[in-house]
Amino acid sequence: MNDWIIITPEGITESPNEIVCENFQVLGFTFAKSEEAALKNLKEKYPYLNGSGFDEVWIYKLASNKPLIKHLGKEQMDEQFEDEFEREMVKVNNITRILKDNGYTDICFDYRDEEFYFFEGYTDAHLEIRVEVKEENIEIYDRYLSEKHFVHFGNFKLSSN
Template sequence: MNNWIIITPEGITKSPNDTFYENFQVLGFVTATTKEAALVKLKENYSYINGSGFDEVWIYQLRFSNPNITYLGIEQEEDEFEDDFEREMVHKITCILEENCYTDITYDYFEEDSYFFEAYSDAFQEVRVDVKDETIEVYDRYIAEKHFVHFGDIKL
């Protein structure tokens, strides 16, 4: 079995500074034996694509299942945390996520009792971690999905 990424040149992206760019869109990641089987699996696994208007797709076999992530060198503020408690919680949660097979974890923001991250497990995902007393509830979702799915409860 091979890992495949399927993309389309038909689409636009809104950048973080609200500028729109025509570019390629990732339609999905699948595991299949051939590129023809990968296309069939794409339509099965990502049913929202059917009728979406995307027509032209490019199918690439991936040599590695985890991407090499790097940054464009954009200047970031040194301290992204509101206080020491947030910094400590993010560190603890990051360690727990790493122990549960998430990689390339990036902390996004905190809202009420939820911490939001981006990470990889089998694909690029958004991760929400809810803190409840001495337990954290981990929820993740693939970028193309609408809702978070409960991954599990873990002791802090």
């Protein structure tokens, strides 16, 4: 199984400086065995894309979940910020892998507060997943959005293996 990104060349966006430009649009990310399965998963995960007018899609297998972050128009960025951000992304990717290994499908990182990492998942219902990191261990809690409390799911080691 691989992570895939599906994009389309049919789109426009507006920059922070309010410049409208044609560009590629990310339609979604999926986890599948092949390009065909990735496209099928995308259509199931985002049914609003069917008939949306996006006809041409490009499907790429992701070689790494670790993005290379660069900043346009800035000469220097704070190296400490970049190092901290990179460590956070490694941690988020490890948590995502653990969640997928434990049956959570169609999940994505949502945000982090001072105590927890929050992920969203879409199975038969919208699911919110809260992860608490304690040194090299994580505790996973989940809840359906209709409920008002989190239910403990399990404890796992936070490792890169």
